[in-house]
Structure formats: structure tokens, C-alpha cells
Amino acid sequence: MNQHGQRGGDHGHREGHGHGHGDDLDWAAMADMLELEGETLIPYVRQALAELRHLDPHRVLDIGSGPGVAACRLASMFPEAEVVAVDGEPELLARAEQRAERLGVRLRTRQARFPEDLAELGPADLVWSAQVVHHVGDQQDALRRLAALLDVGGVLAVVEGGLPPRWLPRDLGFGRPGLQERLTVAMAEGFDRMRAELPGSVAVVEDWPGMLRAAGLTDVRSRTFLVDLPAPLAEGPRRFVRRSLERHRAASDEFLDAEDLATLDRLLDPADPAGVDRREDLFLLTARTVHLGRRPAL
Ligand SMILES: C[S@@+](CC[C@H](N)C(=O)[O-])C[C@H]1O[C@@H](n2cnc3c(N)ncnc32)[C@H](O)[C@@H]1O
Numbered sequence: 472m473n474q475h476g477q478r479g480g481d482h483g484h485r486e487g488h489g490h491g492h493g494d495d496l497d498w499a500a501m502a503d504m505l506e507l508e509g510e511t512l513i514p515y516v517r518q519a520l521a522e523l524r525h526l527d528p529h530r531v532l533d534i535g536s537g538p539g540v541a542a543c544r545l546a547s548m549f550p551e552a553e554v555v556a557v558d559g560e561p562e563l564l565a566r567a568e569q570r571a572e573r574l575g576v577r578l579r580t581r582q583a584r585f586p587e588d589l590a591e592l593g594p595a596d597l598v599w600s601a602q603v604v605h606h607v608g609d610q611q612d613a614l615r616r617l618a619a620l621l622d623v624g625g626v627l628a629v630v631e632g633g634l635p636p637r638w639l640p641r642d643l644g645f646g647r648p649g650l651q652e653r654l655t656v657a658m659a660e661g662f663d664r665m666r667a668e669l670p671g672s673v674a675v676v677e678d679w680p681g682m683l684r685a686a687g688l689t690d691v692r693s694r695t696f697l698v699d700l701p702a703p704l705a706e707g708p709r710r711f712v713r714r715s716l717e718r719h720r721a722a723s724d725e726f727l728d729a730e731d732l733a734t735l736d737r738l739l740d741p742a743d744p745a746g747v748d749r750r751e752d753l754f755l756l757t758a759r760t761v762h763l764g765r766r767p768a769l
């Protein structure tokens with residue numbers, strides 16, 4: 472995730488799989504991480520969905536559902552609705568189906584590529600799309616297409632931005648203090664590069680509420696929800712921090728100096744008592760922003 476709470480610079484990059492969405496990210500290879508991340512950050516989804524509990528939707532779309540952690544929450548919250556997890560990766564949709572079965576919720580899945588297949592997916596009363604629009608070259612166009620899926624009165628919820636994650640004490644007891652801040656900067660650099668390299672990448676002022684209004688929506692508001700997992704971390708979130716640091720280590724050679732890379736190596740050493748598998752002071756603090764808008768009557 473970058474400084475906006477988004478993933479960047481730490482992506483799994485494809486090596487000639489040839490079934491991408493136009494970018495070169497191998498989302499299927501990231502299935503474990505995406506599911507672990509979804510489960511770890513579920514507190515923000517729970518809080519965001521509480522804001523939507525007054526709705527009584529007939530059809531709900533989770534666009535870019537990944538392995539379906541939020542989609543299953545939506546299905547459990549709106550058991551009468553047809554909830555559809557939509558993603559470009561069949562492997563991730565299979566995970567979503569397995570998850571729904573395990574949890575005993577009714578979930579449909581549909582494979583689609585964004586933005587080109589979006590028009591075929593509507594109509595819906597609620598469209599949820601978390602951490603997906605920033606992977607599309609033209610974000611404003613993607614929002615217009617998402618808004619166009621809504622019936623009159625329907626709600627679009629787009630999760631973009633928030634606060635960068637924090638896991639580490641400022642002073643780890645070794646290395647130069649402040650590694651977390653430097654990781655945040657590295658993530659922001661990677662994110663910029665990811666955006667610049669997307670096909671059809673269009674620069675836009677990332678004023679998400681303004682962009683939702685430009686997509687024709689009204690009653691636009693943004694709410695930010697905290698994920699606050701204090702030390703000591705349970706096994707799942709601890710594994711999430713390890714995986715996040717591993718991805719940093721793989722992607723940060725050009726962004727971090729030798730001392731910080733050595734600090735990361737020590738943190739990732741399973742045998743080191745000061746490493747992330749063993750230390751008691753790891754925590755997880757982050758926030759996600761949900762931008763909401765409603766499709767007005769014509
Ligand atoms: C960062 S993950 C977000 C997953 C989930 N919404 C969440 O918040 O954890 C982005 C998801 O969007 C999907 N995706 C990204 N770009 C896509 C595209 N152009 N077409 C179809 N799916 C895409 C990926 O397969 C992945 O599952």
C-alpha cells in the first residue's frame with residue numbers, strides 16, 4: 472500500500488502469463504496475500520457496511536472482488552439480494568466461491584475485465600469497488616462506468632485512499648530509526664510508477680468526491696475507517712505484516728539504502744528474536760476511505 476493506503480511498488484509482477492488485465496500484475500499469484508489482507512483489514516469493511524445497513528438492495532456488485540472477503544460480507548448483510556463478485560481472475564473468483572460455501576452465504580461470481588466489460592454487468596442498487604479504480608488507466612472514466620451500472624437511487628461505494636499502514640515501532644533497537652516512514656515513501660514511488668505504466672494512464676486530480684460528482688452522482692460523502700490492531704498481533708495479522716515486508720524487500724532495492732535493506736533482512740529472519748515472527752511490539756494501524764455517491768433521478 473502507498474501513502475494513500477493503496478498498494479504500490481510491492482506488486483507481484485507477471486512473467487509472461489499473458490492473461491492480464493492490461494497491466495502486468497499477476498493477481499492470481501497474489502491470491503493468498505489478497506485473502507490475508509482482506510481478512511486482516513475486515514474491520515474497515517464492517518464499519519463501512521454499517522453505514523449502508525439502511526439499504527435494501529436487490530442486486531449488489533463487488534467490482535474487483537479478488538478472493539471475495541468483502542463480497543461475502545455483503546452477501547451475509549443482504550441475504551435477500553443477488554450479490555455478485557466480479558473480477559478478471561478466475562482463480563480469485565474460485566476462491567470467492569469456496570469462501571462463500573464455507574461461510575454459508577449466497578454469492579454469485581462473474582469474470583469481467585475493466586473497464587471494457589463493465590457496461591454488461593448492471594443494473595445494480597449497490598456497487599462496491601475497493602482498491603480497484605487506481606488500477607485502471609483512466610480513473611474518471613472508470614468511475615463514470617461504475618456509476619452507469621446503478622439504477623436510479625442506487626449507491627456507489629469506492630474505496631480509495633486513507634492512511635498508510637504502520638506496523639513497526641519508530642526505533643526497532645537496531646538500524647536507523649524511522650524505517651516505517653521510508654517504506655511509506657518507497658511505496659508511494661512504486662505506486663506512481665505503477666500508475667504511469669498502466670495502459671491509457673491519464674493524470675487526474677485525485678479528488679475522489681469531486682470525481683464521483685463528475686461521474687454524475689449526488690449526495691457524495693467520504694468516510695474514513697480505522698483498522699487498529701494493537702500489539703501483540705495475532706497470527707493472521709502477523710503473517711500479513713511479514714508478507715508485506717517481504718514484498719517491500721523484493722521491490723525496494725532502488726528505494727532504500729543498504730542499512731535499511733539490512734534492517735529488513737533482519738526483520739525477516741525467522742531465527743532472529745528481533746524479527747517480525749517473534750517480536751511482541753508489532754502492531755497494525757491503518758485507515759481506509761470509502762467514497763459514497765447516489766445516482767439521482769434524471
Ligand atoms: C487490489 S485488489 C482488491 C481486491 C479487493 N477488492 C480488496 O479490496 O481487497 C484488485 C482486484 O481487482 C482485480 N482487477 C484489477 N484490475 C482489473 C481489470 N482491469 N479487470 C478485471 N479485474 C481487475 C484484480 O484481479 C484484483 O482481484
